[in-house]
Amino acid sequence: xxxxxxxxxxxxxxxxxxxxxxxxTFETKDEGSGKPxxxxxxMFPYPSGNGLHVGHVEGYTATDVMARYKRMCGFNVxxxxxxxxxxxxxxxxxxxxxxxxxxxxxxxxxxxxEQLQKIGYSSDWSKExxxxxxxxxxxxxxxxxxxxxxxxxxxxxxxxxWCPELGTVLANEEVIxxxxxxxxxxxxxxxxxxxxxxxxxxxxxxxxxxxLLDWPESTKEMQRNWIGRSTGAEITFKVDxxxxxxxxxxxxxxxxxxxxxxxxxxxxxLVSEIVTLDEKDRVEDYCEAAKDKSEVTRTDVKREKTGxxxxxxAINPVNGERLPIFVADYVLMGYGSGAIMAVPGHxxxxxxxxxxxxxxxxxxxxxxxxxxSLISIEEEAFLGEGILVHxxxxxxxxxxxxxxxxxxxxxxxxxGKRKVNYRxxxxxxxxxxxxxxxxxxxxxxxGKVHLVDEKDLPVTxxxxxxxxxxxxxxPPLSKAKEWCEVILNGVQCQRESNIMPQWAGSCWxxxxxxxxxxxxxxWGKEKERYWLPVxxxxxxxxxxxxxxxxxxxxxKILYDLGLVSTKEPFKKLIHPGMIxxxxxxxxxxxxxxxxxxxxVIREWGADSLRLFEMFLGPIDQPKAWQxxxxxxxxxxxxxxxxxxxxxxxxxxxxxxxxxxxxETKKLLHKTIKKVTEDTENFSFNTAIAAMMELLNFCYKxxxxxxxxxxxxxxxxxxxxxxxxxxxxxxxxxKKSVSDVSWPSYEEGLIKEKTVxxxxxxxxxxxxTVDASVEASQEEVISLVSFDEKLSKxxxxxxxxxxIYVPGKVINFVI
RNA sequence: GGGGAUGUGGUGAAAUUGGUAGACACGCUAGAUUUAGGAUCUAGUGCUGCGAGGCGUGGGAGUUCAAGUCUCCCCAUCCCCACCA
Numbered sequence: 001x002x003x004x005x006x007x008x009x010x011x012x013x014x015x016x017x018x019x020x021x022x023x024x025t026f027e028t029k030d031e032g033s034g035k036p037x038x039x040x041x042x043m044f045p046y047p048s049g050n051g052l053h054v055g056h057v058e059g060y061t062a063t064d065v066m067a068r069y070k071r072m073c074g075f076n077v078x079x080x081x082x083x084x085x086x087x088x089x090x091x092x093x094x095x096x097x098x099x100x101x102x103x104x105x106x107x108x109x110x111x112x113x114e115q116l117q118k119i120g121y122s123s124d125w126s127k128e129x130x131x132x133x134x135x136x137x138x139x140x141x142x143x144x145x146x147x148x149x150x151x152x153x154x155x156x157x158x159x160x161x162w163c164p165e166l167g168t169v170l171a172n173e174e175v176i177x178x179x180x181x182x183x184x185x186x187x188x189x190x191x192x193x194x195x196x197x198x199x200x201x202x203x204x205x206x207x208x209x210x211x212l213l214d215w216p217e218s219t220k221e222m223q224r225n226w227i228g229r230s231t232g233a234e235i236t237f238k239v240d241x242x243x244x245x246x247x248x249x250x251x252x253x254x255x256x257x258x259x260x261x262x263x264x265x266x267x268x269x270l271v272s273e274i275v276t277l278d279e280k281d282r283v284e285d286y287c288e289a290a291k292d293k294s295e296v297t298r299t300d301v302k303r304e305k306t307g308x309x310x311x312x313x314a315i316n317p318v319n320g321e322r323l324p325i326f327v328a329d330y331v332l333m334g335y336g337s338g339a340i341m342a343v344p345g346h347x348x349x350x351x352x353x354x355x356x357x358x359x360x361x362x363x364x365x366x367x368x369x370x371x372x373s374l375i376s377i378e379e380e381a382f383l384g385e386g387i388l389v390h391x392x393x394x395x396x397x398x399x400x401x402x403x404x405x406x407x408x409x410x411x412x413x414x415x416g417k418r419k420v421n422y423r424x425x426x427x428x429x430x431x432x433x434x435x436x437x438x439x440x441x442x443x444x445x446x447g448k449v450h451l452v453d454e455k456d457l458p459v460t461x462x463x464x465x466x467x468x469x470x471x472x473x474x475p476p477l478s479k480a481k482e483w484c485e486v487i488l489n490g491v492q493c494q495r496e497s498n499i500m501p502q503w504a505g506s507c508w509x510x511x512x513x514x515x516x517x518x519x520x521x522x523w524g525k526e527k528e529r530y531w532l533p534v535x536x537x538x539x540x541x542x543x544x545x546x547x548x549x550x551x552x553x554x555x556k557i558l559y560d561l562g563l564v565s566t567k568e569p570f571k572k573l574i575h576p577g578m579i580x581x582x583x584x585x586x587x588x589x590x591x592x593x594x595x596x597x598x599x600v601i602r603e604w605g606a607d608s609l610r611l612f613e614m615f616l617g618p619i620d621q622p623k624a625w626q627x628x629x630x631x632x633x634x635x636x637x638x639x640x641x642x643x644x645x646x647x648x649x650x651x652x653x654x655x656x657x658x659x660x661x662x663e664t665k666k667l668l669h670k671t672i673k674k675v676t677e678d679t680e681n682f683s684f685n686t687a688i689a690a691m692m693e694l695l696n697f698c699y700k701x702x703x704x705x706x707x708x709x710x711x712x713x714x715x716x717x718x719x720x721x722x723x724x725x726x727x728x729x730x731x732x733x734k735k736s737v738s739d740v741s742w743p744s745y746e747e748g749l750i751k752e753k754t755v756x757x758x759x760x761x762x763x764x765x766x767x768t769v770d771a772s773v774e775a776s777q778e779e780v781i782s783l784v785s786f787d788e789k790l791s792k793x794x795x796x797x798x799x800x801x802x803i804y805v806p807g808k809v810i811n812f813v814i
Numbered sequence: 815g816g817g818g819a820u821g822u823g824g825u826g827a828a829a830u831u832g833g834u835a836g837a838c839a840c841g842c843u844a845g846a847u848u849u850a851g852g853a854u855c856u857a858g859u860g861c862u863g864c865g866a867g868g869c870g871u872g873g874g875a876g877u878u879c880a881a882g883u884c885u886c887c888c889c890a891u892c893c894c895c896a897c898c899a
Binding site: 603617 | 815816828833837840852853879898
């Protein structure tokens with residue numbers, strides 16, 4: 001490493017990492033310290049076998065810069081780390097290699113932890129947790145019991161998302177375009193007994209309380225869309241000649257007069273009840289075929305619409321018309337009531353279906369523009385705004401009035417009611433895998449649920465050699481016969497053999513950190529009141545509709561139970577933009593563009609890596625790794641070193657106790673202000689640029705004051721902590737730089753009295769004059785007229801108008 | 815189809831309330847120096863032109879003394895959701 005000059009980052013970094021560990025430098029004192037608290041949280045990693053990647057380093061460096069900065073600013077900072085260690089990859093790896101997931105998890109955690117320490121992550125490791133630790137998941141199970149007792153967990157036998165490849169059921173949030181989020185395997189609908197949490201009961205609050213959060217607007221919008229609140233009406237239709245009725249949900253009750261048929265989803269329970277003898281075979285075949293279709297084909301928007309008539313008719317409650325009832329798979333059982341009133345005149349899907357099966361199409365909205373009224377309703381559905389026609393009491397009304405009137409009429413006549421519908425489904429909370437939290441409950445022979453007593457928690461995972469998932473949906477734990485047998489409340493029971501999903505442990509981990517050693521309760525109330533909410537949460541946007549929604553949901557339940565004191569868990573949220581490979585593509589093994597932080601640290605050092613990742617661009621933007629770029633931040637650190645340290649390792653002779661000259665002093669104070677504000681605003685790239693400017697300036701000077709040198713090192717400390725500690729020591733200080741106060745600046749030194757004032761002629765910039773910020777317009781005009789270059793623009797011209805903005809610009813309009 | 819974001823040199827990017835576009839860095843060019851290194855230092859580097867100058871923030875209009883920034887229209891890329899009734 002000699003060729004890199006005498007800045008020996010390898011030794012320096014190792015030295016200070018050891019120092020911090022031995023001195024418990026980052027130990028967090030609890031409440032009562034008198035300092036304001038600041039809780040900085042990273043989304044804890046899944047400890048995969050690949051170790052940390054540069055994407056992790058980005059987020060963790062950002063929080064670490066903040067943690068170190070806030071400590072120096074006098075905050076009591078909590079900056080913990082732990083492991084979201086339950087989950088599929090460990091289990092899949094275990095099945096492949098025969099190693100128990102507990103073992104691989106342990107090894108991976110050790111690797112991750114070592115890597116985090118190598119990047120200089122300033123965590124209080126005494127707070128470390130792992131979701132797989134029985135002392136941790138004991139409380140995950142305990143929270144589940146509270147949720148169950150509150151009536152928010154229930155068993156469902158409805159069709160669920162079954163992934164044969166993974167051998168487990170998945171939540172809606174884990175299915176993307178009919179495929180599993182993990183692995184991308186096809187997903188089918190299959191009826192299986194499942195535990196479900198009533199997240200829909202919290203839909204409104206999850207939606208409304210987004211207002212309270214300092215989160216990226218796009219993330220809030222994603223959650224709003226995912227919750228998908230829509231207001232409309234539920235309208236009840238009678239089946240002609242029977243006592244059967246069915247409800248449809250519609251946001252466009254104003255078009256009820258335009259309904260010409262109804263459609264039931266193939267899974268709708270009424271289908272088999274109302275189908276006529278003539279149509280029975282065809283309908284049964286159709287429903288059977290729909291069942292076989294995987295979610296991938298079923299939800300394909302571009303697929304041709306198909307359906308069959310049931311032979312039955314519904315009565316339109318508003319005018320008594322007979323409407324044929326169809327079964328078609330473009331109607332989904334999972335949304336609304338699984339039945340629709342079809343208005344082909346004003347709905348594109350219904351229109352396509354009506355054309356295909358020769359069903360009547362009625363116009364009930366008359367377009368306002370003459371252009372649109374030329375298009376026949378037979379040709380295409382009219383989707384725009386219009387005036388109601390052929391609609392009895394609604395005729396002549398606009399949409400909003402018509403809707404209100406119809407809603408009123410529906411309720412008055414008693415064939416329906418106003419209704420709010422959500423796209424959000426209840427959360428399917430059980431998985432047919434091994435490596436997860438067992439449920440703390442069992443069933444007796446009559447299927448009645450018995451809870452495990454709280455004092456008997458945790459229900460630990462049984463040791464098993466064969467924990468492969470089955471093709472049938474039978475959970476692996478059911479093979480642990482002895483474990484399954486249990487007596488609860490004196491009754492012989494079978495333990496629940498499903499496990500909780502991967503997300504369970506991460507729903508409350510931020511609460512455990514504050515009191516991770518507590519064996520009596522999940523967390524102490526005092527500690528909760530002191531530390532919550534999390535002030536800054538940093539992690540990937542991919543969790544917008546998963547972890548970030550689930551954790552908010554659990555938090556609200558805990559709030560209702562009086563177990564936490566805040567409505568929301570995470571006050572401010574930041575998503576680090578993904579770091580792409582040097583070719584601008586997502587880093588992946590198959591693309592061969594993965595950058596390993598270990599290699600980078602070995603070659604350039606952790607400080608260079610930290611600085612580089614923060615300098616690459618705005619924290620929330622995606623950015624491509626620049627293989628050459630790291631030499632820039634490395635060079636900067638080397639220059640910092642050479643500025644302050646002689647080649648023999650002693651303090652540079654340039655540094656003296658002399659009073660600093662005014663120009664340097666001014667720049668120093670400007671830099672302190674800039675770095676302070678930019679760090680506060682997470683604008684790390686520009687903060688680093690400001691430090692570079694100050695360095696470049698000092699580097700050319702013959703001498704430097706102790707004050708300037710010290711302030712500079714302090715500014716650098718959150719970003720490049722190892723070199724900062726070493727330089728701080730060389731500057732004759734005893735304490736760790738982490739225990740020193742952040743430098744302050746004097747506004748008076750920052751305000752410039754004279755500036756380079758821009759001179760414009762008719763809006764074109766032609767040059768500058770040095771003018772006082774207090775100079776009058778006359779003074780500035782005279783400065784311009786005495787300027788050799790600028791005066792010529794004024795010759796022979798009389799400006800029509802002069803705009804003068806002191807300290808900024810003077811513009812002569814000619 | 816719906817929602818969101820982004821678009822500035824060869825590259826990553828800067829730019830208070832509209833006020834000299836390109837800070838800082840990478841790369842490149844020339845030179846210096848040397849213990850020949852992915853070292854260091856100096857100068858230069860938006861495009862175009864010998865030059866004065868002209869042109870420049872995805873494209874087009876507009877507001878303004880002045881627009882990367884404000885308004886309208888269009889284009890491209892990325893992300894999320896999607897037969898959602």
